[in-house]
Amino acid sequence: MKKIIFLLLVLLPFLSNAEDGSKLWLRAETGSNATVTTTPNRQTPTINIAKQELESQWKGARVQLNIVNNAELQRLGKDGYLITGNKLTGITIQASAEQGLLYGAYHLLRLQETGKDIGALNIAESPKYDLRILNHWENLGWAFESASVGRSFWRSEEMPQISSRLNVYARANASVGLNGAVLNNPNASPDMLTRESLQKVKVIADELRPYNVKVYLSVNFASPKELGGLPTADPLDKDVIEWWKGRAKEIYSLIPDFGGFLVKADSESLPGPHDYGRTHADGANVLAEALKPYNGVVMWRAFVYNPSEPGTYSEYGGSQDYSLTYKTSEKDRANQAYSEFMPLDGKFMDNVILQVKNGPIDFQPREPFSPLFGAMKETALMPELQIMQEYLGNRIHSVFLATQWKEFFESDTYCAGKGSTVAKTTDKTIYPHKVSAIAAVANIGNDVNWTGNHLSQANWYAFGRLAWNHELSADQIADEWLQMTFSQNPAFVNPAKEIMLDTWETTVSFSQPLGLHHIFAWRTHYGPEPWCDIPGVRPDWLPVNYHLANDIGVGYDRSVTGSNGVNQYFSPLREELNNIKTCPEKFLLWFHHVPWDFHMKSGRIFWDELCYTYQQGVDQMRDIQKRWDRLENFIDSERFLDTQYRLKIQSRDALWWRDACILYFQTFSQRPIPYELERPVYDLEELKQIKLLDINNILNGSRQL
Ligand code: GCW
Secondary structure (H helix, E strand, C coil): HHHHHHHHHHHHHHHEEEEEECCCCCCCCCCCCCCCEEECCCHHHHHHHHHHHHHHCCCCCCCEEEEEECCCHHHHCCCCEEEEEECCCEEEEEEEEHHHHHHHHHHHHHHCCCCCCCCEEEECCCCCCEEEECCCCCCCCEEEEHHCCCCCCCEEEEECCCCCCCHHHHHHHHHHHCEEECCCCCCCCCCHHHHHHHHHHHHHHHHHHHHHCCEEEECCCCCCHCCCCCCCCCCHHHHHHHHHHHHHHHHHHHHCCCCCCEECCCCCCCCCCCHHHHCHHHHHHHHHHHHHHHHEEEEEEECCCCCCCCCCCCCCCCCCCCCHCCCCCCHHCCCCHHHHHHHHHHCCCCEEEEEEECCCCCCCCCHHHHCCCCCCCCEEEEEECCCCCCCCCCCCCCCCCCCHHHHHHEEEECCCCCCEHHHHHHHCCCCCCCCCCCEECCCCCCCCCCCHHHHHHHHHHHHHHHHHHCCCCCHHHHHHHHHHHHHCCCHHHHHHHHHHHHHHHHHHHHHCCCCCCEEEECCCCEEEECCCCCCCHHHHHHCHHHHHHCCEEEEEEEEECCCCCCHHCCCCCHHHHHHHCCCHHHHHHHHEEEEECCCCCCCCCCHHHHHHHHHHHHHHHHHHHHHHHHHHHHHHHHHHHHHHHHHHHHHHHHHHHHHHHHHHHCCCHHCCCCCCCCEEEEEEHHHHCCCHHHHHHHHCCCCCC
């Protein structure tokens, strides 16, 4: 016993210093005692934070923080700033508002922490998007919308006491320029608007405010009825209009800088204006009207697809077998947001922003951009990205998403000629709307390291950086994050960065390559289940209706002779996508049903190419594992080993995906796997036996594949 106590005493200091990832990228050495002065000498909570951050971490000469109201700073806006001067003789940060000083302070510290030359600085910065928002998919009562984020970290049950983590969260957001958080799931409970809930929201809002992070709420469209006891939630009903106005008044009396509402309506069985024969614009405008006096915004989601029709809507199958009546060409889910919203362009109030997922379906590993971008001219559109890896291996796989988001931002919509990228259609360059915004579904939970997987912290960081400036490269963002989070040693940073930059494309290759989509496992969305076809379930939730494999080929025909999805894009992109010979191969199966013997650019026939691509994903994953192994001596063992373990699972999952998809599609193609490729490890029938429970156990680590 004595021995054990002795051992514990010796080990304790080491154990308590164990690296747990809780500090995110905020690791600058403190205790600097730098001189920081402010002009005018104002003491606001935000300016004080800027000051304290610099005083404790800045290792150069005096920093002067100035609020200045000249034309240049006006042009940079309230979040913008100028940094001039030099580390040895002194630095000046100027902004027209206090939040500009805060962002400027974090910028300066980032330069220091990434070893940049801080001589003769002349930096002028302003964000590309006005609103840069995290969407938290948490429910009241702390059940989670998705297992991908682990458990909630708002911890409402303990309020008004708040977790010290809230402060770190706010600081992390401010350090990358994020200025908003939607606290709850878009599948919102009407109870979110009770007085009791709002009191809790106020607690969070008060904590985030000094860091310039505004709070927003998802609201349920039927709240006037469900919560307010009115007979209807019809947006044109005068009692309903008054009810929303009353709610807004109450919210703003508690939270004067409340950001606004996020609304998912008439989608996935949620109530909406269609229930009363009204349009999305009618629905959005009643809320916008209520928020307008307080400068609040409505973020109305364009994630809509047919309520199941005909028959009942049920996750587990309704009374009707939809597959009998469903015709792919008429019901293409990818076409629906465009069809529903385009006729409403120009009908929304100017404090409504349409929140549009990056792709036309639903955060798949790779999607072409949603055709609404560029097409809606009179309505402000905000991209919705997903940091949470719902379809990208959850918190287990390591996938650096900046690469995916860059592809999206840089996609050419051609709405105003060549070069009209998605980014330019949403950041006011092409359509100068009153407000520009961007959101992403957060991957932040209650884990000590916030995101479960240490490397996934990089995606939170990357979203903030790209929301500020979508022109930054994925390379630069990975570089910064690695240096701030792990080490400045280039012998670590360079190879680790290469790994990060390869992870997304690799994961696409081993899971849903060449435009394949929606062939993941039922419910968990983890692992492959291309054979999934549950009688009675609405077809647009089932993999077989997306890959449509048969003895001719595989893929969803969205050409003019198919569902005509290509027609929602501008020329010449439309024609490029429509032609199977010119359609980029990365989107081939998204737009075409490709014959097994189709000739690919590589010179191989399509079936062989599919096998090669899956194998390539597996090979690259193994290579990534090896490359990570070589980095062992550069960083702490805790984060090294945890990442190593996750990469091992990801490699195993790559094999699982390869074998499941190739063996399953082979039952249609009836062709051999090219002889030079590895033989499958698993058996198709065995893989088909993996059930929901098994996947849950795989996810929680209690079962191996
Ligand atoms: O893909 C689906 C998710 C739902 C989510 C929905 C949405 C918030 O599986 O969990 O609900 O997307 O984005 O509304």
